[in-house]
Amino acid sequence: MSFQPENLPAMPVALIQEVKDFLRLAHGEDDAAIAEMLNSAAHLCENFIGQMLIARAVTDRIPVRGEWQKLKKRPVQAITLVEAIGPEGTLTALPATDYAMDIDSDGTGWVKMHPAHGVTRIAVTYEAGLAADWASVPASLRHGLVRLAGYFYTHRDGEYISGPPSAITALWRPHRRMRLA
Structure with a gap:
């Protein structure tokens, strides 16, 4: 990568x-x-x-799966927003009950979507940097x-x-x- x-x-x-x-x-x-x-x-x-090197905001666009998915950049400091990506590319913030998130001790960030209402892609915004x-x-x-x-x-x-x-x-x-x- x-x-x-x-x-x-x-x-x-x-x-x-x-x-x-x-x-x-x-x-x-x-x-x-x-x-x-x-x-x-x-x-x-x-x-x-x-x-x-320097902490800055990053957004990953990923397909929805029912499993934990690794974020691309490291070390993740905070996951700040998870949004559904609509068919036209519109973004809609998802309630925290629709997903789970985790950050490992090495700074690897993870997101897992719970069964959602027709959401096929999400945008995850997070802060990453040493x-x-x-x-x-x-x-x-x-x-x-x-x-x-x-x-x-x-x-x-x-x-x-x-x-x-x-x-x-x-x-x-x-x-x-x-x-x-």
Whole structure:
């Protein structure tokens, strides 16, 4: 499963400055480029560890079944809304008596629909992410982001990059959550 880079909060000036300090850059001419490189690094990090870095709202659209269904993003902090999707795509909030929800200790979210009145698809909105903001991201992940953005910066002149360097993946590996099919 791949995480999409949408809805990532803007990179704070402090994080951009960390990359500049790492690279020993004194000028601000490349701040916008460094912010984009940090966004790319965050996207790669989320896909590598299988978890969202910054908590943000997510909506999964799933078919109704009579069994527990796993939500796509992790770690789930809260399931906030379950809505029926009508034939025309209209959304209608469902009463709590129509479904059950659970969040495991590892942050995996689950939803189970009780027998409903003709509902075939639902939209589940939930909050998922490791940290509330960039300052709260675990240190090893944050340092990996800084190093990877620095790596992108130093290799920006068209050199082929085959993936994150092993020093960066070593920082991220303890946070990695694998999904088995």
